[in-house]
Amino acid sequence: MATLTEAPPPLSPTAPEKKPPRRRGRFTPYWLLLPGILWLLVFFALPMIYQASTSVQTGSLETGYKVTWHFATYWDALADYWPQFLRSILYAGAATILCLVLGYPLAYLIAFRAGRWRNLIMVLVIAPFFTSFLIRTLAWKTILADGGPVVGALNSLHVLDVTSWLGWTTGDRVLATPLAVVCGLTYNFLPFMILPLYTSLERIDGRLHEAAGDLYAKPVTTFRKVTFPLSMPGVVSGTLLTFIPAAGDYVNAELLGSTDTRMIGNVIQTQFLRILDYPTAAALSFILMAAILLMVTFYIRKSGTEDLV
Amino acid sequence: MALVNWLKRHFVVIAGLLTLGYLLLPNVVVTVFSFNKPKGRFNYEWQQFSTDAWKDPCGVADMCGSLSISLQIAFWATVGATVLGSMIAFALVRYRFRARGTVNSLIFLPMAMPEVVMAASLLTLFLNLGAQLGFWTILIAHIMFCLSFVVVAVKARVMSMDPRLEEAARDLYASPVQTFLRVTLPIAAPGIAAGALLSFALSFDDFIITNFNAGSTVTFPMFVWGSAQRGTPVQINVIGTTMFLVAVLLVLTSMVISNRRNKQKA
Numbered sequence: 185m186a187t188l189t190e191a192p193p194p195l196s197p198t199a200p201e202k203k204p205p206r207r208r209g210r211f212t213p214y215w216l217l218l219p220g221i222l223w224l225l226v227f228f229a230l231p232m233i234y235q236a237s238t239s240v241q242t243g244s245l246e247t248g249y250k251v252t253w254h255f256a257t258y259w260d261a262l263a264d265y266w267p268q269f270l271r272s273i274l275y276a277g278a279a280t281i282l283c284l285v286l287g288y289p290l291a292y293l294i295a296f297r298a299g300r301w302r303n304l305i306m307v308l309v310i311a312p313f314f315t316s317f318l319i320r321t322l323a324w325k326t327i328l329a330d331g332g333p334v335v336g337a338l339n340s341l342h343v344l345d346v347t348s349w350l351g352w353t354t355g356d357r358v359l360a361t362p363l364a365v366v367c368g369l370t371y372n373f374l375p376f377m378i379l380p381l382y383t384s385l386e387r388i389d390g391r392l393h394e395a396a397g398d399l400y401a402k403p404v405t406t407f408r409k410v411t412f413p414l415s416m417p418g419v420v421s422g423t424l425l426t427f428i429p430a431a432g433d434y435v436n437a438e439l440l441g442s443t444d445t446r447m448i449g450n451v452i453q454t455q456f457l458r459i460l461d462y463p464t465a466a467a468l469s470f471i472l473m474a475a476i477l478l479m480v481t482f483y484i485r486k487s488g489t490e491d492l493v
Numbered sequence: 494m495a496l497v498n499w500l501k502r503h504f505v506v507i508a509g510l511l512t513l514g515y516l517l518l519p520n521v522v523v524t525v526f527s528f529n530k531p532k533g534r535f536n537y538e539w540q541q542f543s544t545d546a547w548k549d550p551c552g553v554a555d556m557c558g559s560l561s562i563s564l565q566i567a568f569w570a571t572v573g574a575t576v577l578g579s580m581i582a583f584a585l586v587r588y589r590f591r592a593r594g595t596v597n598s599l600i601f602l603p604m605a606m607p608e609v610v611m612a613a614s615l616l617t618l619f620l621n622l623g624a625q626l627g628f629w630t631i632l633i634a635h636i637m638f639c640l641s642f643v644v645v646a647v648k649a650r651v652m653s654m655d656p657r658l659e660e661a662a663r664d665l666y667a668s669p670v671q672t673f674l675r676v677t678l679p680i681a682a683p684g685i686a687a688g689a690l691l692s693f694a695l696s697f698d699d700f701i702i703t704n705f706n707a708g709s710t711v712t713f714p715m716f717v718w719g720s721a722q723r724g725t726p727v728q729i730n731v732i733g734t735t736m737f738l739v740a741v742l743l744v745l746t747s748m749v750i751s752n753r754r755n756k757q758k759a
């Protein structure tokens with residue numbers, strides 16, 4: 185399972201990729217590639233083209249849609265739904281940061297401090313995957329229920345006063361507020377942060393820590409100057425694996441949120457499956473895709489680990 | 494002061510265990526509430542202890558039917574994605590060919606795309622082609638998004654494999670087929686197994702892409718989604734608890750077995 189963390193495809197930064205030897209059977213690789221690549225072309229790439237074409241069509245369900253290069257759909261969609269776009273990016277960003285803050289200690293614990301408990305903790309991190317995530321998300325409705333122990337504790341510690349003032353919660357409720365949605369997103373995508381972090385932490389040579397200690401580095405300095413920089417590939421792929429699905433998610437916003445916490449995924453789902461306004465839905469989905477690809481490219485450039493992709 | 498020092502020394506352990514608690518809390522709630530006897534239609538508030546749901550897990554209309562559909566789809570999606578993905582992985586590691594970059598990005602992109610985008614665009618394709626939505630469209634979609642994960646898992650394993658083993662087999666006059674079946678495949682098996690396991694989990698639990706492309710077919714996650722609107726039966730928690738326990742047991746057993754094997758070897 186830990187292989188999940190290898191995404192994006194791993195390339196060691198030191199050794200340049202060795203070219204595989206040429207073998208007998210010039211066409212063998214093409215035969216091996218053909219079925220899978222064809223599958224991806226027809227059911228992944230081609231749909232993107234269909235979607236792009238749908239987004240510039242006009243018409244109605246009854247009369248049918250025709251391509252009219254009606255780019256105004258994009259402007260209308262952005263004008264109508266920019267709050268949901270903004271919200272998706274804010275919520276997904278907050279959830280990603282929370283995942284990093286919460287996930288790092290656990291990944292570190294598994295990699296360096298767990299000893300013989302390592303495998304058991306690893307199993308416990310992965311096992312929830314096998315319980316339907318919808319059931320687990322519904323469980324948060326119970327945990328964060330109005331008047332329940334969690335809300336009661338937060339209330340008596342006056343945490344909810346602060347979060348209400350910030351606009352994250354309303355009154356003495358947590359459910360149906362942005363806080364609940366971010367909490368659900370963080371929970372759902374936390375393993376996607378922990379696994380890549382663990383993989384890159386595990387690769388760190390323990391002697392580097394000793395060396396830092398021998399050179400009189402305090403534990404905090406060792407972490408800041410040695411451990412954290414060396415775990416950067418894990419941080420980058422972990423934040424990507426968290427942010428991307430979180431930005432497109434609509435399950436948490438629907439189950440734990442309210443109409444005021446609708447994200448762009450909710451809008452796309454409603455437009456597509458209930459209102460049946462295909463051009464608007466396609467345009468929104470296209471904008472989301474473009475925005476995420478742009479952000480990901482920019483982020484990978486900035487973080488200086490281009491050899492990740 | 495001693496306490497502060499102790500906290501300082503064990504900060505990582507404490508913080509890590511707190512996160513683990515956060516990860517596992519919902520599973521605890523799911524398990525506890527599988528023994529609940531709710532008053533209304535929704536199983537969100539604790540009322541009283543009862544084993545009714547455990548005695549009659551299929552007592553809810555349509556739930557076990559949806560479970561069986563999900564299992565079938567997950568099985569075939571796993572088979573399809575594992576076969577196609579492993580083939581691509583072997584080609585990528587073992588052969589040189591044109592358009593390697595294109596192939597790599599075609600495999601990477603589905604993993605870097607929000608599910609809702611893939612779901613919506615795939616539905617556009619199916620609508621345009623006039624395809625009948627249902628079992629087959631779900632299966633097609635699941636094979637599509639599981640494929641990349643299999644490629645990554647198998648590729649990692651095959652890359653770490655010593656190519657001299659295959660050369661040795663050929664030097665000993667093994668035919669290409671024999672080399673593949675007797676040497677390459679057994680060594681790649683853990684990677685293939687990991688990819689297959691991941692595919693099964695991803696397919697079985699998928700909601701967003703399925704919801705778009707299912708038509709009137711109801712998978713288990715879709716049943717849960719619908720019940721969140723209509724009323725959540727306790728049996729959902731029974732299934733959730735069982736799945737969690739089976740997964741933990743399976744993994745622990747396999748770990749015990751591989752530990753024993755390692756000891757025997759040593």
